[in-house]
Amino acid sequence: MDDHPGGDEVLLSATGKDATNDFEDVGHSDSARDMMEKYYIGEVDPSTVPLKRTYVPPPQARYNPDKISEFVIKILQFLVPLLILGLAFAARHYTKKE
Structure with missing residues (x-):
């Protein structure tokens, strides 16, 4: 090989x-065709070749209510720090002495 x-x-x-x-399909050269005679193993018995299988789509995933809670947690992980930052800026703005 x-x-x-x-x-x-x-x-x-x-x-x-x-x-x-x-x-x-590859378009082998004449020298490659000569080499093929040296390495040729034999014919394939067509009766032993399995029939082509038709495409069977995978089963659709079931509805998982836990995915919704994971989504909410990810949103909260993004929004809570922004809310804290906003509150910090608001507190700084209103408590600032002029």
């Missing part, structure tokens, strides 16, 4: 399946 110019990921992604289309 280390000798493959395309890297080992390309070979691993084609493992266990018919890689003819992948090989042809």
Whole structure:
């Protein structure tokens, strides 16, 4: 696998399946085609290839009331310091001697 110019990921992604289309799509050179004869393993029995699965969407997450309380806590973590800062400025403004 280390000798493959395309890297080992390309070979691993084609493992266990018919890689003819992948090989042809890349546009290999004549020397690569000659090397293929040396490394050719055999034909894939089409009856052993699993059928393509249709997409099954994952189940939708259930409503979790705890998420709302987490959201409120995050809002409060942002608003409470701003409120304290505002009160500090208001106290400074009204208690300031002129």
